[in-house]
Amino acid sequence: MGVYHAGSRALQDLAGVRDRADHVGRSLGQDIKPVAAAFLELQPLLVIGAAAPETGRVWASPLTGTPGFVRATGPRQMSVVTDAGSGPLAGALTTPGTPVGTIALDPRTRRRMRLNGRLRPTPRGFAVEADQVFSNCPKYIQRRESYDTLPDRVPGTPHRAGELGPRHVEFIGAADTFFLATVHPGGADVSHRGGNPGFVRAASPHELVWPDYSGNAMFLTLGNLRTDPRAGLLFLDWETGGTLRLTGEARTKFTAGGERTVRFTLTEALWTPAALPLRWSAPEYSPANPPG
Numbered sequence: 001m002g003v004y005h006a007g008s009r010a011l012q013d014l015a016g017v018r019d020r021a022d023h024v025g026r027s028l029g030q031d032i033k034p035v036a037a038a039f040l041e042l043q044p045l046l047v048i049g050a051a052a053p054e055t056g057r058v059w060a061s062p063l064t065g066t067p068g069f070v071r072a073t074g075p076r077q078m079s080v081v082t083d084a085g086s087g088p089l090a091g092a093l094t095t096p097g098t099p100v101g102t103i104a105l106d107p108r109t110r111r112r113m114r115l116n117g118r119l120r121p122t123p124r125g126f127a128v129e130a131d132q133v134f135s136n137c138p139k140y141i142q143r144r145e146s147y148d149t150l151p152d153r154v155p156g157t158p159h160r161a162g163e164l165g166p167r168h169v170e171f172i173g174a175a176d177t178f179f180l181a182t183v184h185p186g187g188a189d190v191s192h193r194g195g196n197p198g199f200v201r202a203a204s205p206h207e208l209v210w211p212d213y214s215g216n217a218m219f220l221t222l223g224n225l226r227t228d229p230r231a232g233l234l235f236l237d238w239e240t241g242g243t244l245r246l247t248g249e250a251r252t253k254f255t256a257g258g259e260r261t262v263r264f265t266l267t268e269a270l271w272t273p274a275a276l277p278l279r280w281s282a283p284e285y286s287p288a289n290p291p292g
Contacts (some may be wrong), residue, residue, distance in 0.1 A: 003028050003132075005184055008223025014254065017217040024216050028134045030076050036113055036133065037072035040104055044147065044278055046070050046080065049101045049181025049190035049232055050092040050119075057247040057267060059088040060181035060190055060234035064276050066149075070104065073127065078102070078115055082125040088245065088270065094121050100128060101181060101189035107144035107238075107280060112136050116187050131187060140194035140213060142176050142283040144238060149277050153241065156273030163205035168269060171244060172202055172235060176283055180250075181232035182224035191221045196289045203263070208233070212252065212260035213290060222252050222260070231264060238283070241276040244269065 003025040004012070012018045032040075044067055049060040063070075063082050073079040084093040092098045098119040105112040116132040164172070177194045193200070193210065200210035212222065225231060229249035236243055248267040252260055 004218070004220075005186060005223065005227065007184065007226035008219045010226060011219040011222050012217065015217070015219070015258065020217040021219070024218055028132050030130050030133060032072040032075060032078065032115070032130060032133055036135065039106070039111065039113055040078065041071045042067050043070055043104045043106060044149065045104070045276075047103050047105070047179045047190050047234060048089065048093075049179075050089055050098055050188050051183050051230065052088055053091045053095050053098070056230070057088070057232070058181050058183055058188075058230040059232040059245055059247050060179045061087055061089045061245065062234060062236065062243060062276055064278055076130045076133075077127055078130065079122065079127045080125045084125075088247070093119065093126055096120055099183065099187040101187070102128065103179065103190040103192060105141065105192055107142060107283075108146065110138035110141040110143050110286070112138075112141065112192055114190065116189055118187075136192075136216065138286070139215065139288045140286050141192065142194060142285050144280040144283055147278050147280045150241070150279060151277055153274050153277050155275050156242075158270055158272045161269045161271070162266075164202050164266065164269060165205075168244060168271065169202040169205075171237070172200060172208065173198060175200060175235050176285065177236070177238075179234040180221060181234075182221050182228070182250075183230055184224045184227050189220055189224060194286060194289065196285055196291070199289075206266045208246075208264040208266070210262055211290075212262055222262075225250050225252060225262075233264065236276070238278075238280040241274045241278060243272050243275040245272075246270075
């Protein structure tokens, strides 16, 4: 498969950006360059996305560790030291050949890096043989200058639900960032979505809606959703370490003016208080965020 599959190509043509997408697509490769390897080793957080082998549901999940827990261990291999645990992707992290997408996002520098490929379990965690490695511009990333680590925190009890309750709705409405996992016949991907608080909202106990802001013209995420609507969303509470993970299906609506809106239909929600040991400083919103 080339850089783009049929779903991405269809949306590029619809938006009239195929030539631009071809230009940007040349930045995608399989090699982890030295600057990318150095970036990975500084990160305390990695988000991974995949379809759970037991259910087929797509989830986005956070992994944390002392910087260096994620690192390049070959020109096309990333290794992660982690315990698979008992989360919704535990089966994926222990199944050889699982297609996974990953994103390392550093709020301190407003940089991010995506690496997609096939997973191989290792004695200390897993490795990913890279199919795609690329960095993105800092658009829509909120700056958070620092973080503290609370290694002795006790994670709260996970709460599962089939619909969004008032607490979920309030949390989502205040969010300035979330991560979106998608899949396609050749693999998986995780992307970042950001905006001013209120850019994503709960339209009902079973639906979320957000605008798709202009980006790099590749249409990787929306292209995946065009071919397979399964999706996983991850919201982080940057101040308390709580996580809200959602799985369901997402579809994109184009307006006559060329604007795009994504509507996500929930299958299951998983809220975990104090799930992560990281506590980030207050955000400085991206100047690229549309007002509203």
